[in-house]
Amino acid sequence: MMKLSHTPVDSIEMFGREVFVKRDDLLHPEFSGNKARKFAYFLEHEFPGVQKVIGYGSAQANSLYSMSALAKLRGWQLDFYVDHIASHIKTQQEGNYARACQNGANIIDLSELDDREGRDTLTYIEERVLPEEKMAVFVPEGGRCGYAEFGVSKLAGEICEWFKEQGLLSLIVFLPSGTGTTALFLNKYFVEQGVTIRVLTCAAVGGDDYLKLQFEELSDDVIYHPEIVVMPKKYHFGKLYREFYEMWQRVCNTGIEFELLYDPLGWLALEHYLNTTADKTPVMYLHQGGLLGNVSMLPRYQRKYGD
Incomplete structure (x- = not known):
């Protein structure tokens, strides 16, 4: 039986205070944490005539593996387009690429195609692929689309249930963001339900302005936009920073393993927020899974900084 909802909430001590952790890493591993939420719509609804799902992103992306598992379950073909494959x-x-291949994913390296003609990945799909694929579902990078609201709203409902059971007066839900999809749809749910839960996030990909644009594409109503924690230092996505590795080791010492691409910045941003404000609101950190990526990331950190 695949566990795709109702994950537990644990409590750890970080930064001299209690932090609750919503354990979406305990969702079925094939859906790699938040992808189970983003892709829930595709599992729970019928798509008559659909034979293929089309996606794109990095060859190491959690979404690649999760989409391959989705396609396998639905009996669909996955065509996943990447800019290049190292x-x-x-x-x-092991890792997302290897597991996706085992699931039968068709991973297409655009750097090897003669008709790319300088197009970026999304433009190539829009101009060369989708016009020819009438029986396919297209999922934007990272699951950033309206379909994701279905599953993320269920996650928000679980958090609301827990919030009420605990008798809390207010709550901060913190998570690092790539496309910002999960953060925005969580915050939208909380605003619409009128609960005293607010979402804080940080920009792990592309910077604060990029993240704001992602929010605007999903909803032009700023009341739904989460608060972005502005970091004093600019970090480049995918680059190995000593402070990332040290924070990852520190938080993993609590007994919960986190992933190495988004979570180190997430915890640094949460620490920065708590150290620079007088906010005593209880905090829940959303663990979004993605641990399969540690197979490739951890050796890179160990080679650079040691054990």
Whole structure:
């Protein structure tokens, strides 16, 4: 039986205070945490005539593996387009790319196509692929689409239930953001339900202005937009920082393993927020899974900074 909802909430001590952790890492591993929420719509609804799902992103993305699992369950073909595939990724026996291949994903490297003609990945799909694919579902990068609201709203409902059971007066839900999809739809739910829960996030990909644009594409009503914690230092996505590795080791010492791409910045941003405000509101950190990516990320950190 696949566990796709109702994950537990644990409590750890970080930064001298209690932090609750919503354990979406305990969702079925094939859906890699928040992708189970984003892709729930595709599992729970019928798509008559659909034979293929089309996606794009990084060859190491959690969404690649999760979409391959979705396609396998639905009996669909997955065509997943990537800008390029690094040679070392192709030789790995574990990780998102290897597991997606085992699930039968068709991973298309645009750098090897003659008709790319300088297009970025999304433009290529829109101009060359989708016009020819009449029986396919297209899922934007990272699951950033309206379909995601269905599953993320269920997650928000679970958090509301827990919030009421605990008798809390207010709550901050914190998570790092890529496309910002999960953060926005969570905050939208809380606003519409009129509960005293607010979402804080940080921009892990592309910076604060990029994240604001992602919010605007999903909803032009700013009342739904989460608060972005502005970091004093600019971090480049995917780059290995010593403070990331040290924070990851520190938080993993609580007994819960986190992933190495988004969570180190997430915890740094939460620490920065708590250290620079007098906010005593209880905090819940949303663990979004993605641990399969540690198979490739951890050796890189260990080679650079040691154990």
